[in-house]
Amino acid sequence: MSAKNEVFESISATTNALTSVNGYYGDYGGMFIPEILVPAFEEIKEHFEVIRHDDSFWQQYCALLADYSGRPTPLTYADRLTEHFGRAKIYIKREDLNHSGAHKINNALGQVMLAKKMGKTRVIAETGAGQHGVATATAAAKLGLSATIYMGREDMERQYANVFWMKRLGAEVVAVDYGSQTLKDAINEALRDWVSSFETTHYVLGTASGAHPFPAIVAYFQSIIGIETKEQIVRASGRLPSRVYACVGGGSNALGVFQAFYPHEEVKLIGIEAGGQGKESGKHASRIAYGEGKLGVAQGYKTLFLQNNDGQMNDTFSIAAGLDYVGVSPILAYLAERERVQFSAATDAEVIRALEIVMKTEGLIPALESTHAFAGAFHDIVESSKSDIFIINMSGRGDKDIFNIAEGLNDEEWKAFIHRKSKQFEVQAR
Numbered sequence: 001m002s003a004k005n006e007v008f009e010s011i012s013a014t015t016n017a018l019t020s021v022n023g024y025y026g027d028y029g030g031m032f033i034p035e036i037l038v039p040a041f042e043e044i045k046e047h048f049e050v051i052r053h054d055d056s057f058w059q060q061y062c063a064l065l066a067d068y069s070g071r072p073t074p075l076t077y078a079d080r081l082t083e084h085f086g087r088a089k090i091y092i093k094r095e096d097l098n099h100s101g102a103h104k105i106n107n108a109l110g111q112v113m114l115a116k117k118m119g120k121t122r123v124i125a126e127t128g129a130g131q132h133g134v135a136t137a138t139a140a141a142k143l144g145l146s147a148t149i150y151m152g153r154e155d156m157e158r159q160y161a162n163v164f165w166m167k168r169l170g171a172e173v174v175a176v177d178y179g180s181q182t183l184k185d186a187i188n189e190a191l192r193d194w195v196s197s198f199e200t201t202h203y204v205l206g207t208a209s210g211a212h213p214f215p216a217i218v219a220y221f222q223s224i225i226g227i228e229t230k231e232q233i234v235r236a237s238g239r240l241p242s243r244v245y246a247c248v249g250g251g252s253n254a255l256g257v258f259q260a261f262y263p264h265e266e267v268k269l270i271g272i273e274a275g276g277q278g279k280e281s282g283k284h285a286s287r288i289a290y291g292e293g294k295l296g297v298a299q300g301y302k303t304l305f306l307q308n309n310d311g312q313m314n315d316t317f318s319i320a321a322g323l324d325y326v327g328v329s330p331i332l333a334y335l336a337e338r339e340r341v342q343f344s345a346a347t348d349a350e351v352i353r354a355l356e357i358v359m360k361t362e363g364l365i366p367a368l369e370s371t372h373a374f375a376g377a378f379h380d381i382v383e384s385s386k387s388d389i390f391i392i393n394m395s396g397r398g399d400k401d402i403f404n405i406a407e408g409l410n411d412e413e414w415k416a417f418i419h420r421k422s423k424q425f426e427v428q429a430r
């Protein structure tokens with residue numbers, strides 16, 4: 001792995017965001033933060049400036065990922081899937097093979113390293129689906145910091161397996177009991193903590209959104225995905241791909257894989273959002289593809305949010321908890337406006353169909369989030385030719401989704417098993 005992160009530098013040079021004071025990508029981004037947190041953000045900006053010009057930091061980061069998380073992750077040629085469609089050659093970037101099962105660990109380890117560099121002893125994070133909480137708890141355990149994770153009570157109920165692991169990994173999990181008891185309330189609570197703790201505590205943001213410089217920091221750490229992918233595809237096929245697909249929640253895995261291809265205009269970059277039950281149903285989380293996100297300021301930054309005419313955030317829906325988010329990375333909103341990244345959405349039903357194909361042709365179980373990228377690619381592949389190359393970023397593994405997948409597939413045997421299990425507990429409890 002080469003030393004300095006040239007890939008990240010190329011995108012930040014084009015967008016100018018890192019040289020503009022408050023980190024704008026066109027109209028998007030910025031820093032809308034309470035006065036009291038200004039010193040915390042200044043400190044992070046200052047240290048990020050230092051590390052991104054420091055070859056040895058990037059090398060240490062790459063070494064940790066190699067030794068601990070198993071990087072580089074492979075780029076797998078999907079021969080049976082390719083044969084199934086009989087068109088473009090399909091390659092799959094295997095972020096599922098990271099320790100803890102998804103790309104989120106890249107960012108969590110990077111930011112916990114940054115926290116140590118800043119002399120912090122504690123990290124906090126908010127989590128919706130719990131995956132970012134697990135990644136942060138894992139990184140904090142490995143690097144010896146304490147961790148507190150904020151999570152809405154409602155989300156804890158829905159994702160109890162992740163709560164279990166966070167606690168077992170030594171993190172304190174704080175249930176947020178007010179409001180909708182979901183992600184946005186957890187964000188408020190984490191910020192409340194940070195206001196009084198930033199001297200000892202770093203806030204590990206989980207995706208490429210939020211106030212500047214978080215979108216840049218997360219994009220920087222995740223760029224390792226695309227750096228590897230570009231080297232791997234050139235080695236495997238002697239050329240760049242025609243298209244690269246990634247699912248988009250907040251935007252971190254998409255930016256991670258896209259950045260390396262950004263300077264190569266001939267490579268099409270396609271982000272796939274959660275189409276939920278479809279555009280007409282109103283039950284989805286598609287901010288860009290369905291054209292429904294409106295420019296607004298919330299959660300510290302300006303981007304396209306799913307909101308009503310009064311600026312209240314809408315409820316979002318998706319079979320994939322990690323894509324269920326009202327905002328989107330300001331970097332992606334900007335690249336979409338410039339038409340450098342195209343967006344489409346995959347519905348829950350399309351995702352379940354795509355998942356069945358991937359499992360049976362390749363023996364892979366992508367996370368429901370990642371399966372959106374597959375569904376998007378399968379939609380387009382009928383118009384491709386045999387000389388095309390598609391890369392699909394498989395952001396995570398799907399065995400964590402067993403409850404949702406079994407429900408989505410309407411698996412009767414699984415339902416009967418859950419029933420028997422709960423009966424067994426009832427008997428024991430008596």
Ligand SMILES: *Cc1c(COP(=O)(O)O)cnc(C)c1O
Nearest residue numbers: 249250251252253322369395396
């Ligand atoms: C969290 C998550 C996502 C969505 O987050 P991004 O920041 O958009 O990448 C996608 N895939 C998996 C497996 C996730 O855990």
